[in-house]
Amino acid sequence: MTDIQAHTKKSSRWWDKKDVRQTAILTVVLTPIIGYLASEVQVRLMGPPASQVMKTTENLMYIFTWAAAPVMAIVFAIAIVSLSGKLHYGDNPPPEADHAIRNSSKTNIVWVTLSAILCLFAVVGGMVVLQHDNESILDDAAVDINVTGQQWVWNYDYPDTEGVRSQELHLVVNKPVVFHVTAIDVKHSFWIVEMGVKVDANPGAITEVAVNPNKLGVFNVRCAELCGLLHSYMQNKVYVQTQADYDKWLSTQPRRDYPGNPFPQENGDMKTQDATEQKGGNA
Amino acid sequence: MSTTKRKPLIERLNVFTAFFFGALFAIVSWRLALTYLPMDGEHAPLFTREDKITLISMISWFVGFMFGIGALIGPFRWVAGKDLTHEENMYYAGKDMGLKRYFRYTTDHKVVGIQYLVITMIIFGIAGILAMLIRSNLGSPEGGLINPQAYNSIVGTHGILMIVGAIIMVTGPFGNYIMPIMIGARDMAFPRLNALSFWLIVAAAVPLIWGQFIGGISTGWTAYNPLAGQSPLGMNGYIMYICIFALSTMVAGANITTTVIKMRAKGMTWNRTPIFIHGVVASVALALPAFPTFFLSQVMSGMDRALGTNFYNPQGGGSGWLYEHLFWLMGHPEVYVILIPAVAALMEMAPVFTRRPLYSFTVAVVGIAGIAGLSVLVWAHHMYMSGWAPLLNAPFMLTTELISIPTGMLFLVLVGTIWRGRVWATMPMLSIYALLWNFLIGGVTGIYLSDVPADASFHGSMYVTAHFHYTLMGAGLTGAIASLVYWFPKMTGRMFDKKLSWIGFWLVQIGFNVTFMGMFAVGLAGQPRRVSVFDEMFNFGNQIATGGAYVIMAGMLVFLAGVIHSWKHGQVAPMNPWHAKTIEWTVPNPVPLENFETLPEVHDDPYSYGKQKESV
Numbered sequence: 001m002t003d004i005q006a007h008t009k010k011s012s013r014w015w016d017k018k019d020v021r022q023t024a025i026l027t028v029v030l031t032p033i034i035g036y037l038a039s040e041v042q043v044r045l046m047g048p049p050a051s052q053v054m055k056t057t058e059n060l061m062y063i064f065t066w067a068a069a070p071v072m073a074i075v076f077a078i079a080i081v082s083l084s085g086k087l088h089y090g091d092n093p094p095p096e097a098d099h100a101i102r103n104s105s106k107t108n109i110v111w112v113t114l115s116a117i118l119c120l121f122a123v124v125g126g127m128v129v130l131q132h133d134n135e136s137i138l139d140d141a142a143v144d145i146n147v148t149g150q151q152w153v154w155n156y157d158y159p160d161t162e163g164v165r166s167q168e169l170h171l172v173v174n175k176p177v178v179f180h181v182t183a184i185d186v187k188h189s190f191w192i193v194e195m196g197v198k199v200d201a202n203p204g205a206i207t208e209v210a211v212n213p214n215k216l217g218v219f220n221v222r223c224a225e226l227c228g229l230l231h232s233y234m235q236n237k238v239y240v241q242t243q244a245d246y247d248k249w250l251s252t253q254p255r256r257d258y259p260g261n262p263f264p265q266e267n268g269d270m271k272t273q274d275a276t277e278q279k280g281g282n283a
Numbered sequence: 284m285s286t287t288k289r290k291p292l293i294e295r296l297n298v299f300t301a302f303f304f305g306a307l308f309a310i311v312s313w314r315l316a317l318t319y320l321p322m323d324g325e326h327a328p329l330f331t332r333e334d335k336i337t338l339i340s341m342i343s344w345f346v347g348f349m350f351g352i353g354a355l356i357g358p359f360r361w362v363a364g365k366d367l368t369h370e371e372n373m374y375y376a377g378k379d380m381g382l383k384r385y386f387r388y389t390t391d392h393k394v395v396g397i398q399y400l401v402i403t404m405i406i407f408g409i410a411g412i413l414a415m416l417i418r419s420n421l422g423s424p425e426g427g428l429i430n431p432q433a434y435n436s437i438v439g440t441h442g443i444l445m446i447v448g449a450i451i452m453v454t455g456p457f458g459n460y461i462m463p464i465m466i467g468a469r470d471m472a473f474p475r476l477n478a479l480s481f482w483l484i485v486a487a488a489v490p491l492i493w494g495q496f497i498g499g500i501s502t503g504w505t506a507y508n509p510l511a512g513q514s515p516l517g518m519n520g521y522i523m524y525i526c527i528f529a530l531s532t533m534v535a536g537a538n539i540t541t542t543v544i545k546m547r548a549k550g551m552t553w554n555r556t557p558i559f560i561h562g563v564v565a566s567v568a569l570a571l572p573a574f575p576t577f578f579l580s581q582v583m584s585g586m587d588r589a590l591g592t593n594f595y596n597p598q599g600g601g602s603g604w605l606y607e608h609l610f611w612l613m614g615h616p617e618v619y620v621i622l623i624p625a626v627a628a629l630m631e632m633a634p635v636f637t638r639r640p641l642y643s644f645t646v647a648v649v650g651i652a653g654i655a656g657l658s659v660l661v662w663a664h665h666m667y668m669s670g671w672a673p674l675l676n677a678p679f680m681l682t683t684e685l686i687s688i689p690t691g692m693l694f695l696v697l698v699g700t701i702w703r704g705r706v707w708a709t710m711p712m713l714s715i716y717a718l719l720w721n722f723l724i725g726g727v728t729g730i731y732l733s734d735v736p737a738d739a740s741f742h743g744s745m746y747v748t749a750h751f752h753y754t755l756m757g758a759g760l761t762g763a764i765a766s767l768v769y770w771f772p773k774m775t776g777r778m779f780d781k782k783l784s785w786i787g788f789w790l791v792q793i794g795f796n797v798t799f800m801g802m803f804a805v806g807l808a809g810q811p812r813r814v815s816v817f818d819e820m821f822n823f824g825n826q827i828a829t830g831g832a833y834v835i836m837a838g839m840l841v842f843l844a845g846v847i848h849s850w851k852h853g854q855v856a857p858m859n860p861w862h863a864k865t866i867e868w869t870v871p872n873p874v875p876l877e878n879f880e881t882l883p884e885v886h887d888d889p890y891s892y893g894k895q896k897e898s899v
Binding site: 086111181185226231 | 860
């Protein structure tokens with residue numbers, strides 16, 4: 001932020017002003033510290049990504065954090081500099097300032113332009129990734145899995161397998177998959193934490209989300225929408241396996257009488273038995 | 284019309300008769316409904332009859348309460364062609380009545396302001412206790428302190444109480460007490476509506492408490508359908524609470540907006556109107572279109588439960604997405620209803636405590652207007668993951684991130700004002716720094732959340748919870764508490780105890796940052812919101828958050844002690860303790876009934892501190 005006096009007096013340059021100099025130095029020092037700490041800490045906490053989607057999300061976190069870092073740094077720098085002067089305690093006000101700047105059009109224009117650029121940068125970055133995510137849902141080569149939420153479990157149907165239904169999710173590594181998600185009672189939200197994908201499970205509608213699991217291991221599905229009494233317990237494991245292990249698991253699973261209907265006849269009345277118990281027990 | 288022996292009706296009604304008639308109406312209609320309502324048919328959804336009975340009783344409570352408090356006298360007299368006389372109006376205004384006027388349908392804006400202040404503190408107190416119960420339950424992975432049904436209800440009640448408390452925390456006490464004096468008016472434009480808006484909040488509280496005893500609000504504060512449709516009878520308490528509160532907000536919004544537009548002092552052009560007033564008007568004007576949709580969403584929710592309609596029931600052709608839209612059409616403007624007046628109040632204080640003019644009044648007004656305007660276009664960012672229309676995620680991402688530009692303007696105004704100022708270290712001044720810190724963190728995390736791909740990781744997780752606490756509490760509540768300390772001398776005639784305000788400030792700010800940093804961490808690692816138990820891996824972060832929450836509680840108790848102590852024994856305040864230049868500091872303590880002997884005239888804006896320079 002430039003100071004007015006620097007412009008009015010030709011002899012004085014902006015770095016001759018102590019406050020300006022301090023603010024500039026602090027901004028330069030704080031920017032990398034904030035950018036590094038905020039992005040590293042956050043991405044580490046998010047854990048190692050188990051899909052390209054999650055990897056991209058973590059990259060977005062780096063980009064946004066580094067874009068926001070200079071803004072945070074300059075605000076903190078100005079705050080610190082203003083506090084580093086002599087603070088005035090006591091019951092009467094300090095003397096009035098002699099730098100009574102009411103406005104500075106230059107500063108306003110610079111500030112608004114910069115924030116607009118940063119904002120559009122974030123929007124464009126997000127849209128590029130979003131476009132890619134949307135396209136992956138249309139992937140014909142992907143495996144389809146039907147996900148049905150109900151209070152308080154997830155059911156996974158594998159349409160290519162003539163009637164296998166499980167309550168733990170099994171995926172093949174590096175094989176793209178599209179989830180077709182619905183619910184039979186209330187709204188749930190299907191979230192594979194380490195893969196960074198999420199979509200709500202709505203009763204009466206099917207939503208879709210796609211992912212390509214690229215890491216072997218055991219991961220977590222958690223319900224991300226409050227869905228009643230045992231919402232906290234509505235979670236299960238995701239096993240990302242090699243094709244051989246997956247086939248082995250599949251062969252041990254019972255086939256149900258399941259004529260290719262992705263959403264079996266379970267959608268009864270809204271206030272079904274579960275609801276009755278919950279309501280009756282507490283009314 | 285009144286005989287010499289009997290007191291007229293207007294003098295007999297107060298809060299006690301209100302509770303009496305409310306309870307009487309509720310019991311009578313409950314008994315009648317129980318006897319005469321037909322039994323449900325075989326195919327009716329469960330508990331429809333019980334829902335009807337509950338809602339009828341609650342509506343009767345509401346009517347009885349409003350009758351008992353005296354809200355209906357004015358309209359009835361007007362319809363009968365015998366409007367109130369001057370003496371009766373002065374009686375309504377609480378002339379020479381002492382403490383009793385705080386328990387009546389009093390129209391004086393100063394009384395309403397104090398009433399709002401007290402009820403805000405009560406709401407925060409209750410909701411704060413609930414927050415402590417939540418955090419205590421999350422002190423260990425297996426929870427277990429509270430059973431899941433009660434836990435869900437506590438989470439929902441904490442949420443809705445805090446939201447309501449936060450909506451009224453600045454525009455209620457300070458918008459009513461300070462604002463009319465600040466613009467040089469004798470009272471609000473519609474004094475009776477002012478009293479109405481307050482007593483509606485009291486009337487609303489009872490159904491919410493009542494609901495706690497008939498199953499609670501187990502849906503979170505958002506009360507999404509169809510979950511709300513299968514929830515116990517307590518849901519009706521939520522529905523009534525929201526409907527009555529929405530009425531109160533609409534009434535207050537119309538009143539405050541009219542007052543500011545029509546009753547500013549002579550010479551107070553919009554350019555000379557203090558920035559706090561701009562903030563308050565933006566906030567309540569934003570509430571005007573927002574709260575009718577909230578009202579409507581709950582009316583439809585109640586009809587689904589009690590009358591067998593299918594607005595939100597997918598089995599009957601309805602849609603939960605409809606509810607989400609109606610809810611968030613209110614829900615997103617509402618966060619700015621909370622935030623804008625709090626930030627504007629701190630903008631009002633910044634020049635006073637740095638002895639410099641407010642930096643760029645124009646940018647401040649444009650920023651406030653920009654936020655208010657954009658905030659009605661962003662609601663569907665709460666629904667990125669709902670799947671209602673994936674193709675519309677991109678445009679909503681654009682509008683959401685555009686809000687960062689006017690928000691940045693508010694930052695510019697604040698840092699521009701403290702830039703090279705000589706800082707008067709008072710608790711309100713410290714709050715400006717706290718706001719800069721908290722609101723930057725809340726704002727930047729908001730950028731991640733507004734981005735659809737990143738939101739796929741964070742939506743519905745503790746990260747969101749931490750984010751909105753940083754904005755609503757870290758920025759909003761910080762501004763509200765600073766406002767209390769700043770305007771305390773005018774409202775009570777005594778200074779807020781300095782030591783207690785500083786201790787409270789540091790405890791709350793440190794505890795707050797510890798709590799919600801811990802919550803950010805577990806959110807990043809993947810802990811969903813509103814859970815009563817969690818994985819072992821989230822234990823550390825949750826314990827930190829719980830520890831921090833106890834520090835916040837300690838700080839809040841210090842503030843409470845500060846309010847009580849200062850109100851009773853505080854140092855008697857001079858007329859203008861901060862040497863500020865807005866009009867409210869030119870009236871004596873205690874403020875006389877009609878504020879001014881002669882109405883003031885305004886010749887300049889209130890920020891002419893320091894040696895003036897031409898703007899560049």
